Amino acid sequence: MGHRRWLPPDHPWRRNKRQFNGAQELGGPPEFPDGDEIMRQLDGVVNRAKTRQKLPPGEVDWKRRSVLYDLPYWKDQLLRHNIDVMHTEKNVVDNILGTLLDMSGKTKDNLEARQDLRKMKLRQELHPFTAENGKTLFPAACFTMTKKEKTDFLQVLHDARVPDGYSSNVSRCVKLKECTIGGLKSHDNHIIMQQIMPIALRGTLSDDVVRPLIKLCGFFRDICSKTLRVEDLDRLENQIPIIMCKLERIFPPGFFTSMVHVIIHLVRECKLGGPVHYRWMYPVERMHMESLMESNNREFTSHQQLEKQQRDQFCSWYKSYVDKLDKADRIELGEKLVTHAKGPMFDAIEYKRYVVNGVLYRTLDVDEEKKSQNSGVCVTTEDGPTYYGKLTRIIEVTYYDLTRYVLFKCDWADIQLNKGYKKDEYGFDLVNFKNLIHMGARITDDPFVLPNQVSQVYYVKDPKIQIGLLL
Incomplete structure (x- = not known):
């Protein structure tokens, strides 16, 4: 709550009482104290155990004085403490999944949250009530999913197959009968948040709920980019308060834990500390895991006829x-x-797997027997369209000077708009492999590409779309 403070001063939401916390928001964002101010606040702080008791008015909320402040230069650091994006992302995903799926013990929309709304005199349509049998009930919210919506949502997560090493097998964490998901690792949450959840959300709830969540997923994807430009960070810094305020209008106050609130500060830290993959905990936890593993040892017209003769001869x-x-x-x-x-020589070698620049590719027939997916490819042309395909054969040919060439033969989707490819209203690429091109009917057809021309992609099937695959 309270994210309206980061909105422009003339934004109409600042004066909107009913959809937020019942009051106008006229204040600005908090100012960050400089090093001298922090040292003054820390002066005389005695380390004390964590407590839930409220501090007396005027007392600074410092539980302990970090030993880092003994360093003479620490107070002059612009980024003294780093918000770990890995754990922030994990907690945000836990809140979203737990609340949308109404998982016991994890949802932020429970009886206590509805009673808080009553105490705060907010959203009267969501207040709990007592039924004739004496049981306390509360109305469904805009983000409440039906059993079918939960099943469709989880089915996308369950059926998603990604390349080897991309993530662990998320399908093992999905329980379709119980409509729950659990046991996710931090990197699983990372992949779900940035890649799979936006696809799963499509067509489940109303646009007013889905769009802010997809925007939030896109925000995390942008700040986790390998390259960050200042103009992009300025755009994200203006965008995230609007996203958070939209979420405030959807979810109850209990949804906004401290780990959800710190999202508002991530762009500032990117400006000070650079790309997040230099600062998050993934490599540290990976090193720790490796050390633990080491310690534990483990028919045609004449023109068509001419084309065919040219191709054959x-x-x-x-x-x-x-x-x-x-x-x-x-x-x-x-x-x-x-x-x-x-x-080429008459003998050729056919592979089922091939590694290009450290990326593993597999043929479609092998992929169908796997839990992961390594047969998806795309070719981006310069100033032209992007072609999406599935790898069907890997052939190595050798010429008489012993030069070897590896060829990828693929099934290519027809990228003609609304035939085999289109973008939906959320900006996702929809690919339909029932309409193929480059099947050999014309001289210009060429189903082969060189390995260094392709990039690996994976396709996620969406049960809400009767035909096609979602990229």
Whole structure:
């Protein structure tokens, strides 16, 4: 709560009482104290145990004095303490999943939260009431999911298959019968938040609920980028207060724990400390885990006919053309083209798996037997469209000069708008592999690409979409 303080002074939400905490918000964001002010506040602080008791008026809320403040330069640091994005993201995902799925012990929309709304005289339509049988009930909120909506949401998480090493097997954490999810690792929450949850949310709840949550997922994805530009951070800094205020209009006050509130400060820390992957806890926890593992040891027209003849006869024509050249012409043509005119050797090697720049690719038939997905590829053309495909064959051919080439043969989706590809209202790419191109019907068809031309992608099936796959 209280995120309206970061809005522009003339924003209409500052004067909106009913949809927020019942009062106008005329104040600005808090100022960050400088080092001298912090040292003054810490002067005489005695380390004490954590307590839930309220502090007397005027007393500074310091529980202990960190030993880091003994360093002579520490008070002059611009970023004295780092907010760990890894744990922040994990707690935010826990709050969202627990509340949307109404999981016992994890939801922030419980009886106590509804009673708080009554005490605060907010959102009367959500206040609890007593039924005829004496049982206390409370009305469904805008974010309350039906059993089918929960099942559809979790089905996307359960069926999502990602490349090897991308994340752990999230499907093992999903319990479809109970409509719950649990046992997620921190990196699982990272992948769910930034990649899978926005897809799963589509078409479940109303747009007023889904859009702010998708925007929040996009915010975390942006601040976790490898490269951060100042203009992008300025945009995010203006965007996050609006996202948080939209969430305030949706969820009860108990949803906004301290770990949810610190989201408002993440952009500032990116400006001071740089990209988050230099500052979060993933490498530290990974090193710790590695040390623990070490210690524990473990029909056609004439034009079409012409195209077909050209396609079928080009190689033999090119070979006979080179054979007729004299020595000087062959030298001018180049040794590699002369050798390649002979064509590749008759023997070729076919693989089921291939690693390119450290990225594992697998053919579609192998992928269908796996829990992970490594057959998704895309090719981005310069100033042109992006082609999406599925890898079906990996073939290595060898020419007579022993030059080897690996070819990826793929099923390519028709990227013609509204036929095999389109963007939905949330900006997601929808790909339909029932409409394919480059199947060999025309001379221009070419289902093969070189491994260094592709990037790996994965596709997530959405049960709410009858045809197609969601990227």
